[in-house]
Amino acid sequence: MNSQSQKVLxxxxxxxxxxxxxxxxxxxxxxxxxxxxxxxxxxSIGFTCKATDRCQQCGACSVEExxxxxxNEPLINVHLKTELKGLNxxxxxxxxxxxxxxxxLPVAQITQRANGKAAKGFSKHNNPLYVTESDKNNMxxxxxxxxxxxxxxxxxxxxxxxxxxxxxxxxxxxxxxGLDLENIIRENGALVRPxxxxxxxxxxxxxxxxxxxxxxxxxxxxxxCCPYAMRMAGSVKHDNPDAQITMFYIDIQNTAKxxxxxxxKIKQNIRFVRTIPVDIYPLENNCLELRHMAEDEGAPxxxxxxxxxxxxxxxxxxxxxxxxxxTAIPINQDGFFDSTSSDLxxxxxxxxxxxxxxxxxxxDAGKTAFEAMRYLGVMK
Ligand code: SF4
Ligand code: SF4
Numbered sequence: 001m002n003s004q005s006q007k008v009l010x011x012x013x014x015x016x017x018x019x020x021x022x023x024x025x026x027x028x029x030x031x032x033x034x035x036x037x038x039x040x041x042x043x044s045i046g047f048t049c050k051a052t053d054r055c056q057q058c059g060a061c062s063v064e065e066x067x068x069x070x071x072n073e074p075l076i077n078v079h080l081k082t083e084l085k086g087l088n089x090x091x092x093x094x095x096x097x098x099x100x101x102x103x104x105l106p107v108a109q110i111t112q113r114a115n116g117k118a119a120k121g122f123s124k125h126n127n128p129l130y131v132t133e134s135d136k137n138n139m140x141x142x143x144x145x146x147x148x149x150x151x152x153x154x155x156x157x158x159x160x161x162x163x164x165x166x167x168x169x170x171x172x173x174x175x176x177x178g179l180d181l182e183n184i185i186r187e188n189g190a191l192v193r194p195x196x197x198x199x200x201x202x203x204x205x206x207x208x209x210x211x212x213x214x215x216x217x218x219x220x221x222x223x224x225c226c227p228y229a230m231r232m233a234g235s236v237k238h239d240n241p242d243a244q245i246t247m248f249y250i251d252i253q254n255t256a257k258x259x260x261x262x263x264x265k266i267k268q269n270i271r272f273v274r275t276i277p278v279d280i281y282p283l284e285n286n287c288l289e290l291r292h293m294a295e296d297e298g299a300p301x302x303x304x305x306x307x308x309x310x311x312x313x314x315x316x317x318x319x320x321x322x323x324x325x326x327t328a329i330p331i332n333q334d335g336f337f338d339s340t341s342s343d344l345x346x347x348x349x350x351x352x353x354x355x356x357x358x359x360x361x362x363x364d365a366g367k368t369a370f371e372a373m374r375y376l377g378v379m380k
Contacts, residue, residue, distance in 0.1 A: 005030075006029050006030065006148045006376050006378070007029065007030040007031070007032065007145075007146070007147045007148055008024050008029055008030075008031055008032075008147055008148060008149045008150065008151060008372055008376075009031075009032045009034060009094070009096055009145060009147040009149075009150050009151070010024070010031055010032070010033050010034065010150075010151045010153055011034050011084055011150065011151065011152045011153060011154055011323070012034070012035065012036075012042070012152065012153035012154040012155055012350075012352070013033055013034070013035030013037075013039075013040040013041070013042065013078070013080070014040075014041065014042020014043065014044065014153065014154075014155040014350070014351075015041070015042055015044050015062075015063050015066065015350070015358055015361050015362060015365070016042075016153035016155060016349045016350025016351065016352070016361050016362070016364065016365040016368075017033060017035070017042075017151070017153035017154075017155075017349070017350075017365070018033075018040065018041070018063075018066045018067060018069075018070050018365075019066055019349075019350075019361075019362045019365035019366055019369070020151045020153055020349050020365040020366070020368055020369040020372075021033045021070055021073075021076050022066060022069050022070055022073065022076070023365070023366050023369035023370070024369050024372065024373065025073045025075040025076050027373055027378050027379070028075070029075070029373070029376070029378065030075050030076075030077070031075060031076045031077065032077050032079065032096075032145050032147060033070070033076050033077065033078045033079065034079045034082050034083075034084065034098060035078070035079065035080050035081075035082065036081070036082065036083050036101065036154075036319070037080070037081065038080050038081050039080070040067055040070065040071070040078065040080070041063055041064075041067050042063075042155050043155070043156075043158065043179070044059070044060065044063045044358050045063050045064070045067065046179060046182055046183065046186075047060040047063070047182055047358075048060065048182050048185055048186055048235075049061060050231040050232060050234065050235040051235070052234055052235055052238035053238070056231045056234060056235065056262075057258070057359075058228075058231050058358070059357065059358030059359050059362075060358070062358060062359075062362065063358060066362070079098060081100060081101040082098050082099065082100055082101065083098070083099050083101060083319075084096065084097075084098065084323060084326055084327075085097040085098060085099040085142060085326075086326060087150070087326050087327060089344065092148065092345070093146055093147065093148050094146070094147050094148070094149070094150055094345070094346075095144055095145075095146055096144065096145050096146075096147060096150070097142055097143075097144050098142065098143050098144070098145065099140065099141070099142045100140060100141045100142075101140075148345065148376055149345035149346070149347070149372045149375055149376060150327070150345065150346045150347070151347045151348070151349050151368055151369070151372055152323060152327060152329060152337065152346070152347070152348045152349070152352055153348075153349040153350050153352060153365060153368075154317045154319060154320065154323060154352045155317050155350060155351050155352055156314045156315060156316065156317055156351040156352070156355070157314075157315045157316065157317055157318050158177070158179065158312050158313075158314065158315065159209060159210025159211070159218070159312040159313045159314070159315050160210075160312075160315075161175075161177055161209060161210070161310050161312055163210065163216065164209055164210065164216075164310075166278060166279035166280065167206070167209070167277075167279065167280050167308075167310060168279075168280050168281075168282070168288075169310060172280065172282050172286070172288060173193075173194045173195040173286055174193050174194060174195050174200075174286050174287075174288055174306065174307045174308060175280060175288065175308045175310065176194065176307070176308070176309055176310070177309070177310050177311075177312050178225075178228060178229060178232060178309055178310070178311055178312065179312075180194075180309075181232065181236075181309050182232075190239065190240075191203075191236055191239065191240055191243075191307075193286065193306060193307050195286035196286065198306075199240060199243070200243060200305075200306035200307035201242070201243060201244065201306055202243070202244045202245075202246070202304070202305045202306050202307075203233075203236065203243055203244070203245045203246070203305060203306065203307045203308075203309065204245075204246050204247075204248060204277075204288075204290055204303075204305040204307070204308045204309070205229045205232075205233055205245070205246070205247045205248065205308075205309045205311060206248045206276065206277055206290075206308060206309070206310050206311060207225060207226060207229060207247065207248060207249040207250065207276070207311045208221075208222075208225070208249070208250050208276060208311070208313065209310040209311055209312045209313060210222075210312050210313040210315065211225065211313030211314070212250060212313075218313065218315070218334075219334075220313075220334055220354070220355070221253055221355070222313035222314040222355045223253060223254075223314075223355040223356065223357070224314065224355055224356065224357045225311040225312070225313060225314075226249070226252050226253045226254055226311075227254045227256070227259065227262075227357070228311070228357075229247065229309070229311045230247070230252075230262070230263070230266050230270070232309075233245050233247060233266070233270050234266050234269070234270070237269045237270060244271070245269070245270045245271065246270070246271045246272075246273055246303075246305070247270055247271070247272050247273070248273050248275060248276055248277055248290070248292065249272060249273070249274060249276070250274070250276060251274070252272075273292075273295055274295050275292045275293050275294070275295050276292065277290040277291060277292040278291055278292055278293075279291050280308060283304055287304050287305065287306055288304065288305050288306075288307075288308050289302050289303070289304050290302060290303055290304075290305060290308065313355075314351060314354075314355040315335070316331075316334065316335035316336045316352075317351075317352055320335060320336065320337060320352070324337070327346055328346075329346060329348060334354070336352065336353050336354045337352045337353050338353075339353075343375070345372070345375050345376075347368050347371055347372050347375075348368070349361075349364055349365040349368035349369070350364055350365050350368075
């Protein structure tokens with residue numbers, strides 16, 4: 001069989017799925033790219049550029065570049081608002097049943113254009129090329145595709161900050177997540193407080209929200225939230241030089257080679273306090289009081305801020321259990337997919353296996369596509 005007649009189904013249209021699909025198409029392999037939501041790019045297409053006086057290597061622009069590659073590639077057939085319904089292995093191929101979503105999915109990460117038809121994405125340039133109109137006609141309809149291999153790239157779910165009730169997310173307007181902060185900056189062109197649209201003078205970042213937390217049963221480090229929050233804090237400080245920014249943390253995680261230099265530089269502008277606040281209380285003017293144990297004395301302490309940003313952790317994707325049942329890919333004790341490769345032609349890529357940055361996710365997805373090609377005999 002030549003590679004042009006081979007076909008792979010990639011489940012998930014985030015950065016892992018986009019990268020895997022693109023790498024497969026580079027070798028002339030056809031791809032059915034299946035995405036549950038109504039847009040491609042996953043969580044990371046909502047990330048803003050964090051450049052200060054220089055690029056901070058956040059990777060956000062790579063997502064957009066990959067997105068453009070994929071939507072312009074004729075070998076990649078995109079199915080939006082579509083889910084995996086069933087799978088049958090027959091000899092060396094898979095018969096896969098797909099279903100158009102029968103619910104009108106929330107479009108939290110897209111905004112409607114004035115004409116109410118086409119939606120545009122949260123990408124840097126707001127290009128609408130990867131978003132479709134809401135298509136109610138085909139809701140619930142099923143189709144079958146025959147493919148030679150499957151790559152599951154269904155990504156992660158951000159920790160739900162409502163589960164950390166002592167922080168008052170959803171209750172106090174100025175307690176937000178990192179993704180909320182991205183959206184505020186994108187929509188307003190600047191950092192403003194949700195409560196009154198004013199520039200905050202004091203901003204706190206709280207690390208490890210939902211990660212490394214025994215009471216929640218989430219013992220893992222999410223790996224990406226330290227460098228992510230530091231880039232975000234650095235970018236905010238660059239754009240708002242008068243703002244005082246404090247980061248509350250347990251310890252700083254990052255294994256990237258260039259990270260120690262970056263950390264030393266950012267410490268010149270951001271205050272780091274090694275303790276995690278226990279709770280947050282509202283004050284006058286929608287300010288917030290953070291209560292914590294003082295770093296050195298171990299005594300109770302508190303401080304007020306205008307805005308608090310929660311660095312929420314990475315959790316297994318919401319559909320992991322359902323997809324595991326259909327595909328028989330095992331799940332590990334933390335709830336992520338356990339498989340890295342398969343001699344049956346069923347592979348897992350990216351953060352569906354555990355936390356990862358944009359760069360590591362793209363590298364892993366490329367490696368997984370390579371493994372799939374080796375399984376198909378396209379690569380040695
Ligand atoms: S999006 Fe990130 S990687 Fe791209 S230019 Fe901006 S800071 Fe650099
Ligand atoms: S990366 Fe940092 S903030 Fe995230 S869980 Fe690990 S230590 Fe906590």
